[in-house]
Amino acid sequence: MTPPSASSPRSHGHIVVSAGPTREHVDPVRYLSNESSGRMGFAIAGAAAKAGHEVTLIAGPVALPTPDGVQRIDVVSARDMLAAVRKAFESADALIMSAAVCDWRPRRKLAGKWRMKDGGTESASLDLVRNPDILATLAKGKGSRLVIGFALETGEGLRRAKAKLVRKNADYVVLNDPSALSGARASVQILGADGSLEELVDQTKEEIAKALIGLYDKCRAV
Numbered sequence: 100m101t102p103p104s105a106s107s108p109r110s111h112g113h114i115v116v117s118a119g120p121t122r123e124h125v126d127p128v129r130y131l132s133n134e135s136s137g138r139m140g141f142a143i144a145g146a147a148a149k150a151g152h153e154v155t156l157i158a159g160p161v162a163l164p165t166p167d168g169v170q171r172i173d174v175v176s177a178r179d180m181l182a183a184v185r186k187a188f189e190s191a192d193a194l195i196m197s198a199a200v201c202d203w204r205p206r207r208k209l210a211g212k213w214r215m216k217d218g219g220t221e222s223a224s225l226d227l228v229r230n231p232d233i234l235a236t237l238a239k240g241k242g243s244r245l246v247i248g249f250a251l252e253t254g255e256g257l258r259r260a261k262a263k264l265v266r267k268n269a270d271y272v273v274l275n276d277p278s279a280l281s282g283a284r285a286s287v288q289i290l291g292a293d294g295s296l297e298e299l300v301d302q303t304k305e306e307i308a309k310a311l312i313g314l315y316d317k318c319r320a321v
């Protein structure tokens with residue numbers, strides 16, 4: 100991290116936070132998505148703004164009010180999110196990717212409704228293609244900017260989260276499990292590229308958010 104310059108004595112930074120799910124449309128009314136409520140990312144954005152930082156929140160489709168002092172940009176698909184996060188990150192000094200980005204999207208979105216065609220058939224399949232990995236794409240060129248990712252795991256959590264930390268070139272990865280997706284509280288482990296490991300047990304998302312912004316502030320102070 101670049102230390103705050105003498106001309107910015109308040110040492111406030113600009114953080115980009117992503118939150119919520121993405122939606123990958125099959126046709127104009129149907130899509131693939133997930134259970135993410137967006138609460139973790141909104142709590143992070145709120146905690147960052149409260150700490151005095153400039154915050155750009157890139158939000159997938161969620162029904163949550165924008166925290167005070169936060170600039171919010173709404174997006175729908177993973178590709179929309181990549182474009183919005185990329186642009187905001189250009190002038191920021193940290194990225195926190197808490198969004199639950201869909202890994203796959205239908206190869207094509209039908210212009211009209213996907214119809215059963217008078218009875219149709221008993222089975223159907225969707226041709227899916229990989230979405231870009233937003234975190235990995237942007238962390239490649241992060242330079243001295245701080246990048247924090249999340250890892251949602253259902254087994255072998257620590258091993259998989261460590262692998263993600265390295266593969267995606269993040270500075271920290273926050274390991275959690277599916278119960279964290281829609282709940283108000285969560286237990287997480289924060290793994291650092293420096294080998295650090297901090298555990299937060301059964302905390303509110305606001306408490307976890309505060310801890311993450313504390314990490315950012317600590318990095319800026321170094």
Ligand code: CTP
Nearest residue numbers: 196197198200202231232233234248249250251
């Ligand atoms: N992520 C991303 N772009 C994607 C998928 C994930 O930026 N297309 C980010 C998430 O925001 C999160 C981190 O990568 O910060 C890990 O996401 P996760 O879904 O746990 O991992 P995946 O990379 O999707 O791997 P897998 O689902 O195979 O565990």
